[in-house]
Amino acid sequence: MSDQGPFIQRNRDRHPPAYTPTYKTSVLRSPQHALLSLGNTISEMTGPVFGHNMLGPLDNDLIRNFAQTGDPIGQRIVVYGRVLDENARPVPGALLEFWQANAGGRYRHKKETYLAAIDPNFGGCGRAITDQEGRYAFRTIKPGAYPWPNGVNDWRPAHIHFSVFGHAFAQRLVTQMYFEGDPMIWQCPIVRTIPDKAAIEQLVAALDRNATLPMDAMAYKFDIVLRGRRSTLFENRMEGN
Amino acid sequence: MAQTLGYLKESPSQTAGPYVHIGTNPNWVEITGVWDKDLGLVLVGPDTKGERIVVKGRVFDGAGAPLRDALIEIWQADAAGLHNSPQEKRGAADPHFAGWGRQPTDAVTGEYKFETIKPGRVPYIDGRPMAPHITVWIVARGINIGLHTRLYFDDEEAANAECPVLARIENKARVKTLLAVRSEENGLPAYTFDIRLQGEGETVFFDI
Numbered sequence: 440m441s442d443q444g445p446f447i448q449r450n451r452d453r454h455p456p457a458y459t460p461t462y463k464t465s466v467l468r469s470p471q472h473a474l475l476s477l478g479n480t481i482s483e484m485t486g487p488v489f490g491h492n493m494l495g496p497l498d499n500d501l502i503r504n505f506a507q508t509g510d511p512i513g514q515r516i517v518v519y520g521r522v523l524d525e526n527a528r529p530v531p532g533a534l535l536e537f538w539q540a541n542a543g544g545r546y547r548h549k550k551e552t553y554l555a556a557i558d559p560n561f562g563g564c565g566r567a568i569t570d571q572e573g574r575y576a577f578r579t580i581k582p583g584a585y586p587w588p589n590g591v592n593d594w595r596p597a598h599i600h601f602s603v604f605g606h607a608f609a610q611r612l613v614t615q616m617y618f619e620g621d622p623m624i625w626q627c628p629i630v631r632t633i634p635d636k637a638a639i640e641q642l643v644a645a646l647d648r649n650a651t652l653p654m655d656a657m658a659y660k661f662d663i664v665l666r667g668r669r670s671t672l673f674e675n676r677m678e679g680n
Numbered sequence: 681m682a683q684t685l686g687y688l689k690e691s692p693s694q695t696a697g698p699y700v701h702i703g704t705n706p707n708w709v710e711i712t713g714v715w716d717k718d719l720g721l722v723l724v725g726p727d728t729k730g731e732r733i734v735v736k737g738r739v740f741d742g743a744g745a746p747l748r749d750a751l752i753e754i755w756q757a758d759a760a761g762l763h764n765s766p767q768e769k770r771g772a773a774d775p776h777f778a779g780w781g782r783q784p785t786d787a788v789t790g791e792y793k794f795e796t797i798k799p800g801r802v803p804y805i806d807g808r809p810m811a812p813h814i815t816v817w818i819v820a821r822g823i824n825i826g827l828h829t830r831l832y833f834d835d836e837e838a839a840n841a842e843c844p845v846l847a848r849i850e851n852k853a854r855v856k857t858l859l860a861v862r863s864e865e866n867g868l869p870a871y872t873f874d875i876r877l878q879g880e881g882e883t884v885f886f887d888i
Contacts, residue, residue, distance in 0.1 A: 443767060443769060447687070449690065449887065449888075450689070450690065451825075451887070453690070453692055454690075454692050454693045454825050455694070457823070457824060457825070462695075462824070464821050464822030465695075465822045465823070465824060466742075466822075467741040467742040467745075467877075468820065468822035468823050468877050468878070469742075469822075469823075469824075469877070469878060470827070470877055470878055470882055470883075470885050471742075471878055471882060472882050472884070474886060475848065475884055475887065476886075476887045477845060477886040477888050478805070478888065479805075479888060480802070480803075480804055480810065481757075481763065481802050481803065482755070482756075482757070482763075483815070483888045485768050486755065486765055486767070486780075487755065487764070487765065488765060489719075495715060495716075497714075498714075498715065505711065524688070525688045525690060526687065526688075527687075527688050536703045536704060538700070538702040538703030546702060547709075547711055548698075548699040548701065548702055548709050549709055550698060550699070550749070550787070551699065562702075562711045564702050564703050564706045564711060565703075565714075600694075600696065600697060600703055602700075602703060602704060606765075606766065606767055607765075607767055608817070608888075611817060611826060612690075612691065612693060613693060613695075613696045613700075613826060614691050614692065614694045615694040615695075615697075632694070633692045633694075635692075641689065641691055641692060642692060663691050664689060664691045665690065665691070666690055667687070667688075
């Protein structure tokens with residue numbers, strides 16, 4: 440498996456298509472023309488790298504990184520996992536950014552108007568960089584479900600947003616993590632933009648009793664898979680492509 | 681049944697949602713004190729090599745309204761055409777230019793703006809030079825998977841004419857959707873790159 444060269448083609452049958460009318464905002468924000476298949480040039484096979492030294496000690500601790508007067512209210516959880524590529528190799532040095540609502544489903548954002556209360560001790564953002572084995576972990580409060588103006592009575596399942604940088608801009612990914620056993624997952628128009636049930640289940644974090652902190656926090660395991668590089672057994676492209 | 685190939689499958693994308701800035705630009709949405717500064721706001725410093733330029737524009741939906749909740753990232757080569765990335769095997773890029781930037785679109789006007797440098801030319805997969813370009817990636821509420829496009833420069837006519845990527849756009853009328861239009865702002869060359877997600881003048885987006 441090469442460390443250079445192009446990435447495995449993105450399987451867009453497992454990703455949500457652009458136009459998904461039950462998620463109403465997509466109607467006017469989806470291109471009508473087909474994507475132009477470019478593949479990877481150096482511009483896509485390279486990408487920014489972020490060093491561990493940019494992280495502060497509380498960047499992966501949402502329980503403490505915004506605390507003003509005490510701990511935030513809600514169920515304490517640990518979220519951990521690995522970032523792997525499609526060749527099942529770890530992706531070290533991957534920057535993950537995560538954001539979420541508080542325990543009541545309220546985001547700390549100036550455009551958010553939901554009546555559930557802001558938690559004065561919860562900001563809702565964090566970040567981590569994977570280690571040599573592709574591992575990351577953070578602790579936080581389990582987010583609540585919240586209503587949104589799509590259908591007249593639509594609610595998002597509890598979720599945490601993830602933004603992931605791999606080693607190349609071709610791997611750039613934004614997704615959402617859901618929680619095992621949540622019945623709201625299967626009712627959500629955003630979840631259901633993904634046409635493939637197995638692909639949806641890849642976004643559902645598993646409760647992991649082995650990783651709980653006893654008398655402290657429950658744990659959820661969430662692995663993320665980024666595009667892997669193609670295995671080019673008979674290379675016929677010019678060096679440095 | 682044949683043997684299984686054993687590949688894992690890429691995690692599916694989901695929309696970044698309307699509150700993406702909490703995670704990417706927390707200071708911009710007044711979540712202060714968690715980290716010092718938001719990532720990707722500044723690309724150039726006093727030691728960066730190359731011609732300073734401004735890149736700006738808006739992102740329009742299919743009804744012509746600007747997106748005021750989008751997040752734009754750019755990725756580009758340095759002035760010599762090298763990327764500041766461990767995957768860049770052709771040489772060492774300018775250490776004073778990271779090549780990556782990130783800006784939200786303005787919550788009122790919908791405008792995004794980067795101060796950067798004009799990139800050098802980068803070879804296509806067969807070695808021919810591509811025209812100078814900046815990779816642009818857009819996520820927002822209503823966008824289920826990030827959209828990749830390229831900004832080219834309307835004052836690089838000769839290079840654009842021989843760019844193997846632009847040459848692949850079959851409908852030549854669509855090439856101009858990738859050309860940023862030059863003007864001037866505070867004495868710097870400023871390039872306006874408006875992105876139309878849908879409909880008339882729809883920007884060319886790539887599957888990379």
